[in-house]
Amino acid sequence: MKIKFIGGAGTVTGSKTLIETKDKRILIDCGLFQGLKALRELNWDPLPILPSTIDCVLLTHGHLDHCGWLPRLVAQGFTGKIYCTAPTKSIANLVLLDSAKIQEEEANRANEEQYSKHTQAEPLYTITQAEAVSSFFKVVPPNKPIVIEDDITAVFENAGHIIGACSITVTVEGKTLVFSGDIGRDNDVLMFPPTKPTMADYVFLESTYGNKLHPNLDVKEELETLINNAIDQNGTVIIPGFAVERAQSIMFLLWQLKTEGRIPNIPYILDTPMGASALHVFLENLQWHKLSVDDCHEMSKMFSIVSEFEQTMRIIDDPQPKVVIAASGMVTGGRVLSYFEHYIGLENTTVIFVGYQAEGTRGRKLIEKAKEIKIYGNYYNVKAQIFQVEGLSAHGDQKDLLNWLSALKNVPKCVYLVHGENLPADELRIKIQNQYHFKCNVAMMGNEIEI
Known part of the structure; x- marks a missing residue:
């Protein structure tokens, strides 16, 4: 053999x-x-x-x-x-x-x-x-x-x-x-x-x-600090999210933080159609995870779930502070690239990575402090603040x-x-x-x- x-x-x-x-x-x-x-x-x-x-x-x-x-x-x-x-x-x-x-x-x-x-x-x-x-x-x-x-x-x-x-x-x-x-x-x-x-x-x-070894830190506290600091600067938070499981984990943690009054009442957006569909898979397979039906429904109510790209462009054009979870998690494609085209060059933007970034991906380059990234054939200066929350890795x-x-x-x-x-x-x-x-x-x- x-x-x-x-x-x-x-x-x-x-x-x-x-x-x-x-x-x-x-x-x-x-x-x-x-x-x-x-x-x-x-x-x-x-x-x-x-x-x-x-x-x-x-x-x-x-x-x-x-x-x-x-x-x-x-x-x-x-x-x-x-x-x-x-x-x-x-x-x-x-x-x-x-x-x-x-x-x-x-x-x-x-x-x-x-x-x-x-x-x-x-x-x-x-x-x-x-x-x-x-x-x-x-x-x-x-x-x-x-x-x-x-x-x-x-x-x-x-x-x-x-x-x-x-x-x-x-x-x-x-x-x-x-x-x-x-x-x-x-x-x-x-x-x-x-x-x-x-x-x-x-x-x-x-x-x-x-x-x-993943750091032994309170990930809710990390997210709370990063989001509040960004909002204090009147900025937008972009979380490149793997549409399956990591997106749902982040939604769950942000829902807990908002319920506890630890993060402000601003728009929270899930802009990954696949991530929205994955929520249905969680509801259909309760024996495979820790979330209850109520958890799934309640945390979903907190988020504006985007399906059409026209909605994405309206959100991008809206200057108010917001938190956006958008795929893909390694910034190799998907809706997150459109957000990056607009926001990566702004100093009051905060980008939070929550999963593994493979060698050669835009995500890896950003956590390794790249000064510019290439998107759709164009180069963009990186002025946003880049963070990685390793405690959320799958x-x-x-x-x-x-x-x-x-x-x-x-x-x-x-x-x-x-x-x-x-x-x-x-x-x-x-x-x-x-x-x-x-x-x-x-x-x-x-x-x-x-x-």
Whole structure:
């Protein structure tokens, strides 16, 4: 049996891991590369194997870096099933349609304004191609073994992180392979703690924050201070929000702060159509998170939820102080770019980042104090105040990742670290070896191992 690291190795995006037996091929996740141009260009490359030869996909969760290449996979001949939980199916459908819409819009804009380096800019995939993926989803219940192919079984178990996210234990050829997906935090605002694996011959563990500990700070207090300071300056607060789970977490915390009288009565705006749709997924899947029906309804009342782009432009033109949550979370696309075009050059603007910023994204550049950023072919001076609230990350930190391994009753033959940049992954490797004495390697893109 061979395992091939097609994506999500040496980087935090593009997750794709292939299991190849003598007669079956199973792909774990099928994500989009984001960030550095060299990585984004990989999205246009064919897979090292024909999609038509892949028997099925096991999908850990619905974030773009785990599911965003599925339309290409289907368009290039994949005909198998995509196994996932019910919330993941709902979220992935939203994410893929949103991604396709943004790509079509940006390609059209590049052609109209002629800032593309290509003769004719084209989207990576279209809305029609994204819609075609939905019929391939096969919903599975959590915590129950599912027969995937012949003697191959899989168990999906809660990983925290976002609604529906799971780690997947695959039993194949008598071996137990555990794929972590993205591991959430043990003390997340909305998600339950991740379920820890108890047996594994091989573990494939994410390492996004492999070298970091989230600060032990009161995130509500941080948000309260940043928002009040911004309003005192008569400024606007922009929170680039991942539309799934982080947006809902921020809404929940801001609702609590406003209910407690700790932030002022100004407009609070959710400008991400996908984020609004994700609220319905929360209401339909109450067993997957900590919010009650009343919580969902009450916190939603506090926000003006924007659907049409004309509303976005009216909000941008309104000079009064406000708090805006707008996607995308890494500022790689979406409505937040329109806000940045207008507000990033104003000294009384406050930008609050609340999640991981991949290498090469505008978000990473801003938290690393870039003086200018490029949006739609134009450069904008950065005069806004930039902050990062690390305590709101949906990813577990080094301590959480080490804790996730703590329930193993056996010594795995090897732990492979994926979904992390090289330095964080290597620091986590050292920690795992020192704490557990497990053999541990950092996976490299394109590498193949035999087990």
